[in-house]
Amino acid sequence: MSSPSSPSSLLLLPRLDAGNVLAVAFALGSALVADTINRHVPLPYIDEIFHAPQATRFCVGDYGSYDAKLTTPPGLYLVSLAFGRILPLFDCTDLRFLRATNLVLLVCLPHLLAAIVESYEDQREKRAIQLDTHRLQRQGGPGAAVELPPGYSERPIDGARSTVAMTDAPADPPPSLPRSIHARSKRAGISRETVRAIQEQAKRQAAARAAAHGDGEGEVPASVEAAGPTTGVTTTSTVTNPSPAHASSPPRPRDSVPGSLQSIYSSSAVQRKLRRQRGDAWRTSLGHTVALLPPLWFFGFLYYTDVGSVFFILATLLCVQRQRRWAAATLGAVSLLFRQTNVVWLVYIVASSLLSDLSRAFPALHDPLASQAGLADLGRSVASVVGILGDRRNGGRLASLLLRNVAPFVPVLAGVAWFVRWNGSIVLGDQSNHQAGVHVPQLLYFLLFATVFGWPAILAAQPLSSSSRRRQEGEEERKAPGLTNALSSLVDSVAVLTRRTVRHMLGSASAVATTGVLCWAIKEAVGRYTIEHPFLLADNRHYTFYLWRKVWRRHEAVRFALVPVYLVCARMCTLLLGIKQVKQQRSSTNSASYSQRASH
Template sequence: MATSSTSPRIPVIAIIGFSALWLASRWWLALVDKYVPEPYLDEVFHIPQAQTYCAGRFWDWDDKITTPPGLYLLSVAYHKLRVLSECTPLSLRSNNLLATVLTALLAAQCRHLIEIRAAERDGKQASGAISFNSYYTGLNIALFPVIFFFSALYYTDIISTLFVLVAYRNHLLRLGPHPPSIFNDLWTVALGICALFMRQTNIFWVVVYMGGLEAVHVLRSVQPAAQTYYKLHDPPLNQSGPEDWFFCVLGLGLTALSNPIKVIRQIWPHLTILAMFAGFVFWNGGVVLGDKSNHIATIHLAQMLYLWPLLAFFSAPLLIPSILCFITRPIQYLRSLLSLTSGRAVIISIPYTLFTVFLSLAVAQYNTIIHPFTLADNRHYMFYVFRYTILRSHAVRLSLIAAYTVCRWLVWDQLAGPSQPTWPQNPQNPSLIAEKTTASENSRTPASHAQKTEDPDATTATSWTSPSTSTALLWLLATALSLITAPLVEPRYFILPWVFYRLLVPAWRATDAPLPTRLSSSRLWRVVTESSMDVRLVLETIWFVLINVGTMYVFLFKGFYWRGEDGEFLDGGRVQRFMW
């Protein structure tokens, strides 16, 4: 792969999109500065701490702050570069302007590199130019409502996401045909430490997720002679079921035990980051820096139930293919979800589905944790979500299992992407051969789909590629570790799980939609299908803009006041505002 493919010329239409994002961010920042000029909520802690650092008092620390000082150090450097004499709330908030645009650009590059790596695994030559779908995906990631909302407030989320994406881009570059250099190894350690300086939970993404993916990359290169008694089983996600997940983990584990030196050679930077983080936890007496009493690590499995409705809500436009299939072909779609196209799969998948339902019931019954902050602060949307669902009654709490299950099906279905008749053999590793083609009979796939998979445009073809089973499982593992250790439920905690999920979701061809003949033959539909763009991206932009405008309006103009039982104003009579 040519190195130029990672830094291609940005097309005019992408420049227009990023410029529009910049202007929207500036407009949102100006509105917040006009109507909420004083520090609000967590800014009450972050802004004074940053101002303390700007004054050169780097050893003064507010014990109420739980995250590392990376954001404040970066703000000091930002003000020095811009020669700003004072760290005001506006100047500190403006740090996120550039970070928001860079997040979009980094996300687009990461998406492009994901496509290149997918092409390399399939033995194809990917184009060096970033596809329009990749640019558009990066733009929508920056418009993600939870990200965009906090782009005008002095929180750690934007900078933290940006640094993790920088580390992820570097990780994707390390997955090339040649082993990374020692310089890149050291650079990987440095990027990992920078990400941890922004937020401690980034450890799960820079070590577990990225380190795990690099280990899998090495194991794929193991010669077939070293796999005499077992095979690596890592099919595309759209052709794997629960039994494939088990054999994927088993095969990777056995191969890793047989080739420990190769694995360690690749992932030693991630192991170094992990060792340094463990040393910090031992020295600090815990993960968080301050306010340890309200941020005690725990096992909160219910977070993995809340994950799926949140992903389904924000990714609603991406679910259109599944919804269309369910409306037009409900029986076939349900059969495909349960993998009923194979007699071997039905024995496992139906019990698996029942097992997850009973497991969800057990988690909802015995591991639903309601953090005091959730009940005490009616300024957050989660207060009302819990109040009108989980806390409404015990029956409602258990009945939500149906919603969790359906959302999990839909989200996982879109992560897998459209089914393929067969999945390609890797010519560089003949051991990676499909052991089954369960999804070949999937009724969602039109008869013409086999021809479309042979698209001569490699970049376009890899845009539709399903992630591998190992990638999806590592995403699920990193997501679980980052969420179940947090007793508090906040949409901000789901930012990185959503970002990585969104980067992995394959593009969708409008021609795959099972529409009635009259609609599919219309002139408008022909125009849509002739374009190589994933039409869901436009709908996703509209969806995000609507959510952003709504939450921005409520935050700015629907404030309220806290009053005591005697009617007296609380919190100094300050306006309270709704937010994520």
């Protein structure tokens, strides 16, 4: 019988790391806040006076009556009803139980966000492997055979023309460890002995490859067995050259092309392992940061549709990223039962997925980075789309892409169209107070909101200058205090963001002209399409009540004084999108173009 401290008993305990601690703290803190609110606000609050009674009717089996003041479908009530059936010991009609519906979704939301970030990282890694694979195939010469290591399969990925894909099969430890990975390994908690053993193994493999390369053989068996004292790893790497001509050619620079697909695969395996070891806590913290967005977190303790709406639309995005589009369509339909206006986000997700596949399948498509796009790029993009559609040779691929990306969502979108036609409005009830209209400034409010709450992400995404990188490396070597390093990076990020924003808005004659046109367009939108809804000033328990009364409504000139602020916020958001697009779009576009060259 093992003692409590034995390894067998420790395996039964969850791994204690920063991510798990943060998740537990977030759940406990949210539960305490929910309990405090339930004790001090035991009666329905604000719009709960409509939602709670309707949910109660569902809980007792009354599905035939629906409050005419409710503008949304019964998605929230159906989820509460399902929880009530699963947990029959609780009273489904109790307001505390109904509020707990959103509390459960709120606690799960950070983990959903972390999964979305991890899925994005996996996609970027696979596209980078595609790029290296195409590079090997091109430099191997016409008809070169490339040996696929374990974990690869011959199948297309995301509509790209590449046929080399990476699966999630477990990999052997790598024969080489790049410097960047070595730096990350120290943060990941990998022992120095393990890193040193892998480096020694890489040196022996490099020496074996160099010796065999000097013999001029067509096949270079680099069977290097290295069993480190702490790793116990045995790795065999074989590089297959297509012809003796290539064997006798001078060696290429070290960083130009990887030695083999095995080295690509092994390096990728290390990156995945390191990312999972160091990245779980980071992704979890990122997810909790987003979940703590004040308006979202606040409604997690009330019986509102906000949290459920966000949760299921993000679940739709995750399924699309993982190529599970039928599941995504189902979850998208569920999100529409919370908020009908989620159809906008649903169309955005489908269009983004389709555009991403089109960019990889058709490199001729003009799709510039958001941070580099101008007004002239709109016409070029339309012209490139027309050119692709007009080429009959592209018919098969276009049909395949449309079928894969759009077909699962057609029934959902058709259902929304039927509902609007049958109901006469996008809202379910109280249609007299919820009329559709052109409200362009709402997009401007969204940009301002996103910039105010998203400034840490905008600053963190800015590339550091060379002097700042050197200073940061020096501080790391001297083990300078983390606060000093963080403050210097913050100041540098602010300076970089300011310079980039000014350069993009005023850095050239065309930039000045574009800024002037956009300022005029925003001014016209504010002057012509600003809508003051009666409900905006009907309840002083909303933040928007005070913002509108004390800022926007104070003087008419205030609305127009915010025009340059809106434009600066829009430019900062596009710069952030451009930075996020660089790694993803360049790798996918280059991968597709390499594939086309190899096919020729």
